Amino acid sequence: MSVIELKNINKYFGTGTAKVHVLHDINFSAAKGDLIVVVGPSGSGKSTFLTIAGGLQTPSSGEVIVEGKPVSELNKKQRDKLRLNQVGFVLQSYSLVPYLRVKEQFEFVRKIKPNGNLGHEELENLLNELGIESLVNKYPGQLSGGQTQRVAIARALYANPEIVLADEPTAALDSARVIEVGKMFKELAERHNKAVVIVTHDTRLMDFADQTYEILDGRMSVRKPTHITNNQFES
Amino acid sequence: MYLALKEIFHEKLRYSLIIAMIVLITYLIFILSGLSTGLAGENTQAIDSWGAKSMVLNKDANVNLNQSLITDRQAEDANLTNREAVIGQAPVVAKHQGSPKESSSFVGIKNDQFIAKNLKIASGHKVHNNRQVVVDDQFKSDGYRIGDKIQLNSLSDKYQIVGFTKDAKLNVAPVIYGTLSAWKQLRGMENTNAFGSAIASKNVNYNANNSQLKKYSIAYFISKLPGYSAQNTTFDFMIGFLMIISLIIIAVFLYILTVQALPTYAVLRAQGIPAAALVRTIMGQSLILMAAGIIIGAALTLLTSRMIPIGVPIAFNVPMLSMISVGLLFMGVVGAAIPARKIATVDPVQVIGG
Ligand SMILES: Nc1ncnc2c1ncn2[C@@H]1O[C@H](COP(=O)(O)OP(=O)(O)O)[C@@H](O)[C@H]1O
Numbered sequence: 001m002s003v004i005e006l007k008n009i010n011k012y013f014g015t016g017t018a019k020v021h022v023l024h025d026i027n028f029s030a031a032k033g034d035l036i037v038v039v040g041p042s043g044s045g046k047s048t049f050l051t052i053a054g055g056l057q058t059p060s061s062g063e064v065i066v067e068g069k070p071v072s073e074l075n076k077k078q079r080d081k082l083r084l085n086q087v088g089f090v091l092q093s094y095s096l097v098p099y100l101r102v103k104e105q106f107e108f109v110r111k112i113k114p115n116g117n118l119g120h121e122e123l124e125n126l127l128n129e130l131g132i133e134s135l136v137n138k139y140p141g142q143l144s145g146g147q148t149q150r151v152a153i154a155r156a157l158y159a160n161p162e163i164v165l166a167d168e169p170t171a172a173l174d175s176a177r178v179i180e181v182g183k184m185f186k187e188l189a190e191r192h193n194k195a196v197v198i199v200t201h202d203t204r205l206m207d208f209a210d211q212t213y214e215i216l217d218g219r220m221s222v223r224k225p226t227h228i229t230n231n232q233f234e235s
Numbered sequence: 236m237y238l239a240l241k242e243i244f245h246e247k248l249r250y251s252l253i254i255a256m257i258v259l260i261t262y263l264i265f266i267l268s269g270l271s272t273g274l275a276g277e278n279t280q281a282i283d284s285w286g287a288k289s290m291v292l293n294k295d296a297n298v299n300l301n302q303s304l305i306t307d308r309q310a311e312d313a314n315l316t317n318r319e320a321v322i323g324q325a326p327v328v329a330k331h332q333g334s335p336k337e338s339s340s341f342v343g344i345k346n347d348q349f350i351a352k353n354l355k356i357a358s359g360h361k362v363h364n365n366r367q368v369v370v371d372d373q374f375k376s377d378g379y380r381i382g383d384k385i386q387l388n389s390l391s392d393k394y395q396i397v398g399f400t401k402d403a404k405l406n407v408a409p410v411i412y413g414t415l416s417a418w419k420q421l422r423g424m425e426n427t428n429a430f431g432s433a434i435a436s437k438n439v440n441y442n443a444n445n446s447q448l449k450k451y452s453i454a455y456f457i458s459k460l461p462g463y464s465a466q467n468t469t470f471d472f473m474i475g476f477l478m479i480i481s482l483i484i485i486a487v488f489l490y491i492l493t494v495q496a497l498p499t500y501a502v503l504r505a506q507g508i509p510a511a512a513l514v515r516t517i518m519g520q521s522l523i524l525m526a527a528g529i530i531i532g533a534a535l536t537l538l539t540s541r542m543i544p545i546g547v548p549i550a551f552n553v554p555m556l557s558m559i560s561v562g563l564l565f566m567g568v569v570g571a572a573i574p575a576r577k578i579a580t581v582d583p584v585q586v587i588g589g
Pocket residue numbers: 013014020022040041042043044045046047048049588589
């Protein structure tokens with residue numbers, strides 16, 4: 001059963017002659033336990049797709065349905081709540097608050113949302129799993145790129161969302177790290193039973209996907225698992 | 236508040252600098268306000284100590300005690316009860332060998348009227364004859380002693396200090412209390428029909444029953460003391476401007492910091508952190524910075540007031556300083572309003588995927 005579904009999504013920016021059609025009739029769904037990778041070159045509409053899926057932007061037409069509920073029926077506050085409780089974002093940069101230690105990143109979430117987060121032990125297990133348990137007292141500025149990304153993933157998972165949305169999580173990582181991060185997302189989907197959606201221009205991540213979609217000029221299609229590595233779209 | 240404090244403690248140098256600016260401004264405001272209160276006090280202390288509610292002066296004196304002269308004829312129909320007291324005022328220079336000259340204000344009063352009756356003598360005794368005076372404490376700190384025979388202006392007759400009284404300043408000059416006869420002599424009007432400079436009354440509606448005389452409320456009389464209003468207005472303006480400067484400083488700093496941190500705020504919004512929580516953060520920071528600045532500024536002011544030499548007219552009006560502090564906190568809230576708006580309206584989409 002899919003926890004997130006996009007139905008006939010279209011997105012336009014601008015008006016008149018400046019009007020651009022960024023997403024064309026997107027239909028998409030993801031179920032718990034799935035790792036879905038959406039690949040496409042820069043400017044193809046990946047981030048727009050992801051932000052619409054996460055309720056940050058509204059589509060020009062079509063409907064996003066999260067756990068059976070149309071997002072269009074939610075007001076601003078309810079959408080904040082949706083993102084706080086049901087959707088975890090992992091972003092390329094700035095994901096962490098620069099002046100909070102790693103452990104405080106979680107503490108801050110707990111201040112805002114006291115209930116429904118991972119318990120103390122679950123968090124410790126997650127940190128162990130991600131290999132960042134020794135980093136809890138460090139500030140984001142003291143972490144490497146790979147460590148930052150793992151902390152960001154832990155941060156997104158801490159609030160215990162059903163859906164994890166990641167935008168270019170492997171930007172600025174070398175191949176070894178990409179494989180590591182890919183495995184991590186795969187485990188996340190399987191072991192933690194999350195619906196994980198990654199949008200990226202990094203085709204190396206396709207190896208780990210249960211299903212791969214491709215976006216080209218705002219049109220989405222299913223891509224056969226071809227297992228090509230080190231073949232990236234130009235960015 | 237969590238984020239607010241964490242950020243301040245993480246960025247110690249940055250926030251210390253902002254607090255330092257606020258400390259300097261608060262300190263300046265407090266000291267100016269202290270000087271303002273102190274100087275105002277030196278203008279009015281003597282008048283305040285009398286407890287009069289109204290003053291009757293010659294109507295052509297332009298509400299100036301120095302310029303006012305009431306004649307016996309004009310005072311003919313004035314009904315002087317135990318709530319009225321006649322004052323004869325004259326600016327004088329007091330001299331005594333070995334002590335500095337004092338530009339003073341001679342105030343001649345009558346022993347059987349309320350000003351003399353209520354005069355608080357700190358040491359010595361009241362005036363018993365025309366050659367005795369009771370003087371303000373400032374004379375004491377300048378080396379004058381009880382028993383000293385002082386010269387007033389260039390009169391050959393000397394006047395003996397028989398007592399000291401506290402807080403007797405009139406228009407910033409120390410007061411010499413003597414008799415009305417002594418006043419007449421100082422003004423060179425011994426054998427004239429001079430009655431006094433003014434009649435002070437504890438009655439708000441006192442009427443001296445003469446068309447040449449006019450009654451003024453004590454507040455109006457004080458506001459017309461030479462230089463008094465101009466001086467207060469000057470201080471009020473300076474304090475007002477400093478308040479506005481504090482507003483601009485806090486607003487500009489918070490704005491710059493906010494703009495730098497916008498990507499972080501955008502991510503937090505994307506993660507579903509309510510805008511209200513982030514707005515509270517910036518408001519909290521502003522209030523913390525202001526409060527820290529005010530507390531340190533107040534401590535410095537206290538320290539300064541302990542070390543300031545006697546004679547500098549500085550006095551602290553705690554309710555007024557509290558009001559100023561509340562005003563500064565309010566400036567902090569106003570100063571945070573623009574950055575708060577920026578945070579509340581940040582679009583998370585802009586930081587995602589770019
Ligand atoms: N707010 C916007 N206004 C106008 N055009 C936009 C806006 N956001 C994205 N676009 C355009 O939509 C297209 C897709 O952008 P985006 O979703 O960021 O692509 P990707 O993430 O695949 O690089 C680009 O051509 C981009 O210029």
